[in-house]
Amino acid sequence: MKNYQSKNINSIPYFFSGFWYKDPPKDVSLDGYRIDNVIHYTDLVIGIYFGIVVAALAYFIFKYRASLGHKAEYDHGNSRKNVMFTGGLGLLVFFSVDAVIEKMAFKDLKEAFWNFPKTENVIRIEVMPQQFAWNFCYAGPDNEFGTDDDIIPSQNQMHIPVNTPVVVQIASWDVIHSFYLPNFRIKQDATPGMITALWFQATETGVFDIACAELCGNSHYKMKGFLTVESEEDFQSWLSENTPEESQDDWDDWGDEDEEDTGVPEDWGWAWKEIK
Amino acid sequence: MPVFILQNKDKDLSIIGLVITMASIVMLFGTLISSFYVLKIRMMGQLTLPNIIIQLGIANTVILLISSITFIFSENMFRKNKLNNYSFWLLMTIFGGIFFLIGQMYLWNKMTQLGIGITKGQLSDMFYLMSGAHGLHIIAGIVALIWLQSTSKKLTTNHRVNLVGIFWHFLGFLWFVLFAVILF
Amino acid sequence: MSGHQKSFWTKYIFSTDHKMIAKQFLWLGMFFLFFGGALAMLIRWQLGYPEQPVPLIGNWMWPGDGGIINPDIYNQMFTMHGTIMIFWAITPLLIGAFGNFIIPLQIGAGDMAFPKLNLFSFWTMFLASLILLSSYLLPTGTAAGGWTSYPPLSSPAGGIPGLGQTIWTVALIFMGVSSMMGAINYITTVVRMRAPGMDYFKMPLSVWGLFLTSILNAVFVPVIAAGLVMLLLDQTIGTEFFLAGRLASGDPGDPLLFQHVFWIFGHPEVYILILPVWGIISDLLSVFSRKPAFGYRVTAIAMCTVTALSTLVWGHHMYTTGMSPLLGKSFMFLTLLISIPSAMFFLNWLGTMWKGSIHFTSPMLFSIGVIWVFGLGGLTGLYNATITADIYLHDTMFVVGHFHYTLAASVMFGSFAAIYFWFPRMFGRKLDSRLGKIHFWGTFISINFVFFNMMVLGYAGHHRRIYNPSEYSFLEPLTGLNEWISIFSFLLGVFQVVFLINMVWSMFKKERSPQNPWKATTLEWTMDYPIPHGNFEETPLVHNGPHEYSRPDIKDRDWLGQNERITV
Known part of the structure; x- marks a missing residue:
C-alpha cells in the first residue's frame, strides 16, 4: 500500500513503449x-x-x-x-x-x-552486505583497512569520485547477497567467509541505485543502497565529514540501533586482499 | 493369456537393475567424498583421528572383510548344493554385518567420548555422515541377506545368491574406500 | 505379470500396471500443474499490482493483511511455484506419466521391468507430495529460500522462520528417491525388454528421450540427494557444512559447495525435463508430416551428445560467485559447444516438415509451438552462457524469461502435445480438436507475451525475486510492462482451464476414438482399447523403424507399422 502510486494512468503509453x-x-x-x-x-x-x-x-x-x-x-x-x-x-x-x-x-x-587497475590512483572500498542493508568501509588516511581510522559512512551510502577506478571487495555478514549496479552493468555475489572483488569506473555524476540481486530473505526487495558519483572535491569533503572523530554521533546512533539486530561491529573491515 | 516375457527375464533384469542402483550409490558417496575434500581444502585442515578410533575402524573393516569371505564360502556351498552349510555361512555373514554395525556404533560412541562428537567440526561430521549413510546401506544389505536366508530352502538357481553377493561385496568395498578417504 | 484379480484397490490404487501408474502420475502432475499455476498468478498479481489486495480471494486467504500478499508470503509463493512446477508438475507429467505409459508400449514390452518398484515409485512420490503440502499447515508457512534454496539462507542461520525449509528438504529427498526408482526401472526396461527386432536405432525418439532422461536421473539425483542430506543436517542437528564466516562457530564450511552440488545436479535436471520433449516432438512432427523423422540417427546421437555435455557445464549458473577465471572460461566454452548438437536436431525438426504433408491437429500445433518456443529459449541461453553478458543479466528477469521459455513453455507445449496425442490410448477417446485449437492459440500468444517480455524486463535491469519493483527508481519505466505481463499471464491461466474442461469432458463423452486415430506406426497403437494388463496378445516382432510414413512401395495407405511386413 505504502509504495503504490496509481499507475493506471501511466500504463497505456507504457503498453506500446514496452511492447518490443x-x-x-x-x-x-x-x-x-x-x-x-x-x-x-x-x-x-x-x-x-x-x-x-x-x-x-x-x-x-x-x-x-x-x-x-x-x-x-x-x-x-x-x-x-x-x-x-x-x-x-x-x-x-x-x-x-x-x-x-x-x-x-x-x-x-x-x-x-578481470583486469583490475594496477595504478596507485584507485579508490578501494570494502562492502559488507547484511540482511537487509549495505555497509561500506573506506580505508581512511592511513590507506589500510581494519585500522581505527577506517571510514564507515552511514548504511546504504556509497560515494565514489567520477572518472576514477573503484575496486570493491565484497564479503557477506550473514547470507549470500549480490552487489548489483544496474547502471554499471555489473554484479558480484557476496558470500559469507569469502572475499570477492570487482572494479568499475564511473563516467558521470549522479545518484544511482544499488540493488541486491540474490535472494536474501523477506526484505530482499528493499535492500537498496545509493551510489553517489561526485567530483573528486565533493568526494574528499564527504570522506572528511565521515571520518570517525567528526561523525561520532551519527555513528553511535546507527551502531546502537544495529547492535540489537545483527551485531555488525563498529570497527568491521578486513585486511585488503591483494588481487593478482 | 500369453504375455511377453523374455527368457531368463528375472535374472538379467535384476542384475541390470542392481548395477544401476550401485551406480547411483556410487554417485551418492562420490558426492560425499568430493564434499569432504572440498571442505578439507576450504579449511586447510586435516581430520586427525585418535589412534584408538583408527584401530577400531580397522577392526570394523576387518569384520566386514571377513563377512565378505564368509559369503564367498556360502556361495561355494550353494554351488556344491550343500544347503545346510550354505545356510550356516550365510548366517555368519549376517552376524558379520551386525557386528560391523555394532562396531561402528561403538566407534561413534568412542569418538563422542573423546570429544569429537557430532557438530564438533565439519570434517568429523562428514565422517559421521559417510559412515552413517554407509551404515544405512549395510542395514539394507543385511535385510537382503536375511531374505536370502529365509528363502534358502526354496532356492533353485543361484542368481539371487549372486545378486545379494554382488551388493554385499560392493558395500564392503565401498566402506574400504570411505575409510581410506577419511584416513588419508 | 499374472495378477488379474481386480478389486478396486488393486486395479486403481495399488496397481502394478504401468498404464494405471501412468494415469496416477498424470493426475498428480495435473493437480500440481494447476496448483503451481495458481501460485504463478498470485506472484504476477503482486508484481503487476504491488501491494494491492488480491481480488476475490485476497480477504479470505490473508485477512490479517487486508488481502495483500506480504513479503514473507511472496517469497514462499515463488519458492513453492518453482519447486512444484519442476519436481511435482513436469517430472510426474513427462517422466512419471508418459515415461510409464510410452516406454513399455513403444518397445513392445508387457510391463515395466520391476512393476512393484514402479508402484513404490508412485507412492513415494505421493508421500513426498503430502510432506511438501503439509508445510502449508505450518503457522510460519512453507519454505521461502527459492527453489535453489541456497544456504545459509535456507539454514536456520538464514532467518526463515519455522520448519518450512526443513520440510521442503525432506520432501525433495523423498521425491529424489522416487525419481531414482523410476529411473532404474526405465533403464532396465529399455535395455532388456525391447521386443525382438527392436534395435536401439529402431526405438521411437520418445523412448530415446526418456531413456537418456532416466540415465541422467539415475546418475545425478543421488548428487542432489547427498547435498540435501547435508543441508538437512545443517537445518536440524546443527552441523555447519554450508556455514562460513561469522555464522560458523568453528572452522568455516563452504556455502559454495552447496551451489556446486546443486548445479551439478541442477543443470542435468533441465535436460532431464527437456529431453523427453525433444524425443516426443521429433516423433510427433514425423507422424503429422506423414514423413520419416529427418535424420533419425543424427537426432538420437545429438541428443546423446547433449546429454553428455550437460554434465560438464554446471558452472555457468555460478559466474558471479567469483569462480576462477580459467574455470569460468572452460564452462563458457563447454556450454557453447551444446549449441552444435542442438542446432543439428533442431534443423532435423524443420527437415521433417520439409516436403511433408502437414496435418494441423492439436498435437501437431503444440509440436510446432515447441519449435518456436524452444528456438527462442535455446537461443537466449547464449546470453546467459556468455560470462560478460551474464554479469549483467544474472539473477534478473531475463534469466527467468529464458528458463521459462525452455522449461515452462517448451516442456508444457511438449506435455500438451503428448496428452493430445496419447489421450486416445489412455482413455479411449480423442480430445476435442476445436477446444484444442482454442487452447493452443490462447496459450501460444499469451505465453510468448509473458515470457518474452520477462526477458525485456531483465534486459532493462529488473532483478528477480523482488516483492515490489516500485522500490527502485531504475525500474519505474517498467511498471506498465509488468502490469501487462500480469494481464497476459492471467489470460494464460484462463486458457489452461479450457484444457482442463476439454480433458474432463472428453474422458466421459460417448464417442470412442478409433484404435489408431493418428495412423501412427509405433507399437502402442496395435491393440484395442482398453489395453489389457500385459499389453500385447503375443510378442510383437519388429521389422521396421518407427517412422515409416508415405513409403512409395505401399499403395493403399501412407504408413507401415513397426510390426508389419510389407506385403506386395
Whole structure:
C-alpha cells in the first residue's frame, strides 16, 4: 500500500513503449558498453537465425500443408549429404555466433572486467552486505583497512569520485547477497567467509541505485543502497565529514540501533586482499 | 493369456537393475567424498583421528572383510548344493554385518567420548555422515541377506545368491574406500 | 505379470500396471500443474499490482493483511511455484506419466521391468507430495529460500522462520528417491525388454528421450540427494557444512559447495525435463508430416551428445560467485559447444516438415509451438552462457524469461502435445480438436507475451525475486510492462482451464476414438482399447523403424507399422 502510486494512468503509453524494447538503465560506466555490445551482437545474430527458422517454418506450413492433397516425400534424411548439411549448419551457427561471442567476452574480460587497475590512483572500498542493508568501509588516511581510522559512512551510502577506478571487495555478514549496479552493468555475489572483488569506473555524476540481486530473505526487495558519483572535491569533503572523530554521533546512533539486530561491529573491515 | 516375457527375464533384469542402483550409490558417496575434500581444502585442515578410533575402524573393516569371505564360502556351498552349510555361512555373514554395525556404533560412541562428537567440526561430521549413510546401506544389505536366508530352502538357481553377493561385496568395498578417504 | 484379480484397490490404487501408474502420475502432475499455476498468478498479481489486495480471494486467504500478499508470503509463493512446477508438475507429467505409459508400449514390452518398484515409485512420490503440502499447515508457512534454496539462507542461520525449509528438504529427498526408482526401472526396461527386432536405432525418439532422461536421473539425483542430506543436517542437528564466516562457530564450511552440488545436479535436471520433449516432438512432427523423422540417427546421437555435455557445464549458473577465471572460461566454452548438437536436431525438426504433408491437429500445433518456443529459449541461453553478458543479466528477469521459455513453455507445449496425442490410448477417446485449437492459440500468444517480455524486463535491469519493483527508481519505466505481463499471464491461466474442461469432458463423452486415430506406426497403437494388463496378445516382432510414413512401395495407405511386413 505504502509504495503504490496509481499507475493506471501511466500504463497505456507504457503498453506500446514496452511492447518490443526497453532501454536498460543508463550506462554511466567506462566498460558497461562492452556488455551492451555483446548483448546487441547476440540480439542481432540470434534475431537473424530465429528469423530464418520462423521463415522456414512459415514457408513449410504454407507450402506443405496436407490440404493441398499431395503425398509426403519418403526421405529419411540419413544420407551423407543431409548429415553434412545439418552438421555444417550446426558448425556455422557455432562459428558465427558462439565463437564470436566467446571471443568478445574473453577480450572484454581480459581488457576490462578481470583486469583490475594496477595504478596507485584507485579508490578501494570494502562492502559488507547484511540482511537487509549495505555497509561500506573506506580505508581512511592511513590507506589500510581494519585500522581505527577506517571510514564507515552511514548504511546504504556509497560515494565514489567520477572518472576514477573503484575496486570493491565484497564479503557477506550473514547470507549470500549480490552487489548489483544496474547502471554499471555489473554484479558480484557476496558470500559469507569469502572475499570477492570487482572494479568499475564511473563516467558521470549522479545518484544511482544499488540493488541486491540474490535472494536474501523477506526484505530482499528493499535492500537498496545509493551510489553517489561526485567530483573528486565533493568526494574528499564527504570522506572528511565521515571520518570517525567528526561523525561520532551519527555513528553511535546507527551502531546502537544495529547492535540489537545483527551485531555488525563498529570497527568491521578486513585486511585488503591483494588481487593478482 | 500369453504375455511377453523374455527368457531368463528375472535374472538379467535384476542384475541390470542392481548395477544401476550401485551406480547411483556410487554417485551418492562420490558426492560425499568430493564434499569432504572440498571442505578439507576450504579449511586447510586435516581430520586427525585418535589412534584408538583408527584401530577400531580397522577392526570394523576387518569384520566386514571377513563377512565378505564368509559369503564367498556360502556361495561355494550353494554351488556344491550343500544347503545346510550354505545356510550356516550365510548366517555368519549376517552376524558379520551386525557386528560391523555394532562396531561402528561403538566407534561413534568412542569418538563422542573423546570429544569429537557430532557438530564438533565439519570434517568429523562428514565422517559421521559417510559412515552413517554407509551404515544405512549395510542395514539394507543385511535385510537382503536375511531374505536370502529365509528363502534358502526354496532356492533353485543361484542368481539371487549372486545378486545379494554382488551388493554385499560392493558395500564392503565401498566402506574400504570411505575409510581410506577419511584416513588419508 | 499374472495378477488379474481386480478389486478396486488393486486395479486403481495399488496397481502394478504401468498404464494405471501412468494415469496416477498424470493426475498428480495435473493437480500440481494447476496448483503451481495458481501460485504463478498470485506472484504476477503482486508484481503487476504491488501491494494491492488480491481480488476475490485476497480477504479470505490473508485477512490479517487486508488481502495483500506480504513479503514473507511472496517469497514462499515463488519458492513453492518453482519447486512444484519442476519436481511435482513436469517430472510426474513427462517422466512419471508418459515415461510409464510410452516406454513399455513403444518397445513392445508387457510391463515395466520391476512393476512393484514402479508402484513404490508412485507412492513415494505421493508421500513426498503430502510432506511438501503439509508445510502449508505450518503457522510460519512453507519454505521461502527459492527453489535453489541456497544456504545459509535456507539454514536456520538464514532467518526463515519455522520448519518450512526443513520440510521442503525432506520432501525433495523423498521425491529424489522416487525419481531414482523410476529411473532404474526405465533403464532396465529399455535395455532388456525391447521386443525382438527392436534395435536401439529402431526405438521411437520418445523412448530415446526418456531413456537418456532416466540415465541422467539415475546418475545425478543421488548428487542432489547427498547435498540435501547435508543441508538437512545443517537445518536440524546443527552441523555447519554450508556455514562460513561469522555464522560458523568453528572452522568455516563452504556455502559454495552447496551451489556446486546443486548445479551439478541442477543443470542435468533441465535436460532431464527437456529431453523427453525433444524425443516426443521429433516423433510427433514425423507422424503429422506423414514423413520419416529427418535424420533419425543424427537426432538420437545429438541428443546423446547433449546429454553428455550437460554434465560438464554446471558452472555457468555460478559466474558471479567469483569462480576462477580459467574455470569460468572452460564452462563458457563447454556450454557453447551444446549449441552444435542442438542446432543439428533442431534443423532435423524443420527437415521433417520439409516436403511433408502437414496435418494441423492439436498435437501437431503444440509440436510446432515447441519449435518456436524452444528456438527462442535455446537461443537466449547464449546470453546467459556468455560470462560478460551474464554479469549483467544474472539473477534478473531475463534469466527467468529464458528458463521459462525452455522449461515452462517448451516442456508444457511438449506435455500438451503428448496428452493430445496419447489421450486416445489412455482413455479411449480423442480430445476435442476445436477446444484444442482454442487452447493452443490462447496459450501460444499469451505465453510468448509473458515470457518474452520477462526477458525485456531483465534486459532493462529488473532483478528477480523482488516483492515490489516500485522500490527502485531504475525500474519505474517498467511498471506498465509488468502490469501487462500480469494481464497476459492471467489470460494464460484462463486458457489452461479450457484444457482442463476439454480433458474432463472428453474422458466421459460417448464417442470412442478409433484404435489408431493418428495412423501412427509405433507399437502402442496395435491393440484395442482398453489395453489389457500385459499389453500385447503375443510378442510383437519388429521389422521396421518407427517412422515409416508415405513409403512409395505401399499403395493403399501412407504408413507401415513397426510390426508389419510389407506385403506386395
